[in-house]
Each structure stands twice: as structure tokens, then as C-alpha cells.
Amino acid sequence: MVTIAIDAMGGDNAPAAVVNGVNLAIHAFEDIQVKLFGDEAQIREHLKVQERVEVIHTTEIIEAEDEPVIAVRRKKDSSMVRAARAVKEGEADVLLSAGSTGALLASGLLVVGRIKNIDRPGLMPVIPTISKEHPQFILMDAGANADSKPINLLQHAILASYYAREVLEIKSPRVGLINNGTEAGKGNDLSKAAYELLSQEESINFIGNIEAKELLNGSVDVAVTDGFTGNAILKTLEGTSKSVFKAIKGALTSGGMKTKLGALMIKDALADLKDNFDDTKAGGAVMLGVKGAVIKAHGSSNEEAIFNAIRQARKVTNSGVINQTISFFED
Template sequence: MIKLAIDAMGGDNAPQSVVEGVNKALQEFEDLEIHLFGDTEAIKTYLKDNDRVKITETTEIITGEDEPVKAIRSKKDSSMVVAARSVREGKTDVLLSAGNTGALLSAGLLIVGRIKGIDRPGLMPIIPTVNPDSPQFILMDAGANADSKAIQLHQHAILANYYAQNVLGIQKPRIGLLNNGTEEGKGDDLRKEAFDLLNNDPSIHFIGNVEAKELLTGSLDIAITDGFTGNAILKTLEGTAKNIFKVLKDSLMNSGVKTKLGALLVKSSLKSMAEKFDDTKQGGAVLLGVKHPVIKAHGSSDSEAIYNAIRQARQIVDSKAVEKMKEYFNQD
């Protein structure tokens, strides 16, 4: 039985969206046992009876306004912290939350603990592309580390490579280093040093430098960068997609009767395109480099997004990807 520790109070729509996502996952997967942490009465309002659900009452909530490290250390009876302790103690296999991102990263590092040999864990979202033959790519790191060293980028590439092989089923993931040009020797000292480390590692398939404009084309499976740059790229992609669809919708609905009739004809195609770029269908962002899987669902997650994050958590545990990461780095 795969046991998930879920922060039921984290996220903009908690606990309703969290619990409704849990209801759907339990109906879909018979090998799941869900441990919910939070306000028992609030959770039971939305929870369908199921003998594979356990609720642990907690009295505190970490909000989006809380300072991450301070919150983890001071709110010891918060739903996020108690759930993290459950994973650290081996009572559950995965920590999942839609709550405060910084606090969850801190909980992963300070409570769950990093893998021996990893300098700094990285945050890894999976992003849709426009290529049906290569429909997604991994962005690593997307915000766990504002400042990075070349050795950390190299470690992140190895971690993401294990994830891509074992969870996504990509036999030989194409790894690119995000840079301001494709030529060897481009970039600042960090990029140059990281290039050398990646290029001289025979255990990975490094394809060289890549530019940001190539990310959505499906030309690579893993994009490696520092957390500051990765977070800026992630938010730029999210904002661009939302605004393009908004402008397109406004144009179709506010340009006369003929355009509105045309919009009705292409409605299903537009809906399909919107679903293609819905990153919540990929699950959450995974903190790689810690001893157990930690998954960050989007703060605005609805029940479908939570369900997909639970599905992803199940895949990670079943693949034993984290165990393989531990074995690799513990050998060094």
C-alpha cells in the first residue's frame, strides 16, 4: 500500500479542493492509503467515507504570508509540519501540499532531509510543449535555490535524469543547459563551468546549451538552470499562456456576430489547445534531492489538480526513483 501524507489545509481552496481530489484518487487507485493532516471537522465536511483514509488533527496552518523557515520552526502543530514529520518517521511515503512554497521547500530540507551527497535539492516542475511527439519537459531548478554553483546544476541534471527515466519512461533523456546562446563557451562563469561538468559526464545524454526560445518545441527533455532563472522562466511561461488565451477569447467574443459564430465553430479546438497547456495535468512540482518525495501542487489547485498530484505521487513511489537517486549519490 502506498501511503501519502497530504497537507489538507494548504492552498487557496483548502480543504475542499484537497479532499475532493483525495476522494477521486481513492476511487481510482486501490493501492493508496491517504493520511490527511488538518482540521478534522472541516475535512469531514467534504470527505467520502473510506477505510483507506486517516485524519490527524492539527491546530495550526502555515499561510502564504508566513516567513518559510520561521513558520516551519515555530508552527510545529501545523498541518504541513506534522505531515512532513510523518514522512520523515517512515509512517508515510510522500509529502504533498498546495500551501506556502517556501515553507514546503524548508520542510523538505529541514524535516524530511536531503539525500547524502546532494548539496542542495532542486524544485522540478513538468511543463507542456507544442510537440505531440515530445509533449513535456522538465525544468530544473525552478526556484529552490536563487544562487547556484556548477556542481549543484550537475547534481540536478543527474536527479532529473533519474526522474525522467523511471517516472516518465524516457529511456535516454536529452539534457540541455539553459544559456544565452547555443555555442560552447557561451554564458557566464557558472554556465561555462556547468557545461564542462555536464559534457564530461557519460552517465547522462547532454545535448549542449539551449536557448529559452527552444523550451516549448520538444527539442529537449530536461532544461537545467539556476533557481532564480528557472523561476522567472516558469512564471513567464504561465503568464504568457494565460494572457494569450485571454486576448484570444476577448478578440473572438468582442468582434461582431460573424466572429462570434466563428468562435463557436472552433470552440472545441480552442478547448483542446487550452487543455494541452494546462500544467496541472502534469501533477505538481517535485523537490528532488530529499530522502522522500515532496510534491508542491499549485496554490490555486482545484480538485482535478490535486488528483493529478496524487497520481504523480503514486507513480514516483511505484517507480522507486528516489531510492535509485539515493543509491547513486551514496556511492560517491
């Protein structure tokens, strides 16, 4: 049985979307149980299931404007911190929240705890591509560390490779270092030093530098970079995909009769394409490098996105990937 500790009060649509996602997941997965942390009255207003769900009342909420570290240290009865403590104390396998990213990262570090010998954990989303053969890739780090050292990129590559093998079931995940050129000597001091470390690491399948323009082609399974660059790439991909689909819709619906008839003919194909690029179907971004599974769902998550994040939490736990990374770095 997989036990998932969920911050019911985190996210733009909490607690309704969070609890409704739990309602769906309890019906779909017989091998999970959920601990919902938050305002009990608000949670029960939306909770439609009773079996395998425990509601733990909390009195505080970490808000988006709170300073993350201070909030985690002071708001000890917040829904996020209480959920993190459940993972720390072995009462749950996974921490899931759609709340403040900074506070969740701080909860992972300060409450759940960093794996020994890991310098800095990283945040890892799974992003869809246009490739049928390689339909997704991991972006690591996507915002946990704005300033990174070469050792961070090496450790993040190892962590993400474990996830790709055990959770995404990619036998030998291809690791690429995001750079401004594919040549080995390209990049700034961080890129050059990281390249040397990555090329010498036998536990990963490092294929060299990759330019950001190739990411959606399925050229790599793991794309490694510093958190500042990774977060900028993530936001750019999210914004671009939304803008492109909006532009296509506008062009098809604002034209003449022929254009509108054509729009009707390709409507289903476009819907399928848009569905393929829906990153919420992959779940949330996983914080790797801590002694437990920590998953960050998008702040605007609806019930379907929460359901997919719970499905991901279940798969991560069953894969045993967290224990494998602990063994690799602590042995």
C-alpha cells in the same frame, strides 16, 4: 500500497479542494491510502470516503506570510510539518502540499532530510510543449535556489534525468543547459562552468546549450538552470499562455458575425489546445534531492489538480526513483 501524507490546510482553496481531490483519488486508485493532516472538523465536513483515509488532527497552520524556516521550526504541530514528519518516520511515502513553497522546501530539508552528498535539492515541474513527439519537459531548478553553483546544476541534471527515465519513461532524456546562446562558450561564469561539468558527466545525455525560446518546441526533455532564472521562466510561461488564450477569446468574441461563427467552428479545437497546456494535469513540482518524495501542488489548486498530484505521487513512489537517486549519490 502507497501511503500519501497530505497537508489538508495548504493552498488557497483548502481544505475543500484538497479533501475533494482525495475523495476522487480514493475511488480511482485502489492501491493508495491517505493520511490527511489538519483541522479534523473542517476536513470531515468535506470527506466523502472512509476507507483508506486517516485524519490526523493538527492545531497549527503555516501561513503564506510566515518566514519559512522559522515557521517549520516553531509550528511543529502544523499540518505541513506533521505530514513531513510522517514521511521522515517511514509512516508515509510521499508528502503533498499546496501550501507555502518556501515552507515546503524547508520541510523537505529540515524534516524529511537531504540525500547525502547532494549540495542543494531542486524544485522540478513538468511543463507541456507543442510537440507531439516530445509533449513535455522538465524544468530544473524552478525556484528552490536563487543562487546556484555549477555543482548544483550538475546534480540537478542527474536527478531530473532519473525522474525522466523512471517516471516519464523517456529512455535517454536529452539534457539542455538554458543559456543566452547555443555555442559552448556562451553565458556567464556559472553557465560556462556548468557546461564543462555537464559535458563530462557520463550518466546523462547532455546535448549542450539551449535558448529559452526553444523550450516549448520539445527540443529537450530536461532543461537545467539556476533557481532564479528557472522561476522567472516558469512564471513567464504561465502568464504568457493565460494571456494568449485570453487574447484569442477576446478577438473571437468581440468581432462581427463572421468572427463569431468562426469562433463556434473552432471552439472545440481551442478547448483541446487549452487543455493540452493545462500544467495541473502533470501534477505538482517535485522536490528532488531529499530522502522522500515531496510534491508541491499549485497554491490555487482545485480538486482536479489535487487529484492529478495524488496520481503523480502514486507513480513516483511506484517507480522507485527516490531510492535510485539515493543509491546513486550515497554509494
